[in-house]
Amino acid sequence: MCYFEQTRWPCGYWKWGNFREQCEKEYRTGETCGLKLVYSWQPAQGMCKICEQKCKKERRIYKMMNDISRWQREGNRRATIEKTMQDVNDIQCQINELLATHVERERTL
Secondary structure, X not given: OEEEEEEEOOOOOEEEEEEEEOOOOOOOOOOOOOOEEEEEEEEOOXXXXXXXXXXXXXXXXXXXXXXXXXXXXXXXXXXXXXXXXXXXXXXXXXXXXXXXXXXXXXXXX
């Protein structure tokens, strides 16, 4: 039950910060008992790293979908459209994994 700082983002994501205070259960200097408690928390500005990655991937999907619609109007690009659609599906799976990680982290607090 040693005490640590914590950083929290508006989206609910958080991370542990620096060690602050040692509990009475651990007698060795510089060692922690393994249990973490929040000493204090600081709000963070902006988006967490997972939300930033998600936004980047969503912008990439938006660009790919615009490219696909343009290629469909131009014609004669069936293979390119199919490959890009597969890439969009792969990126969407990555976004779903990021969201699952984010939700799991929010629930652990």
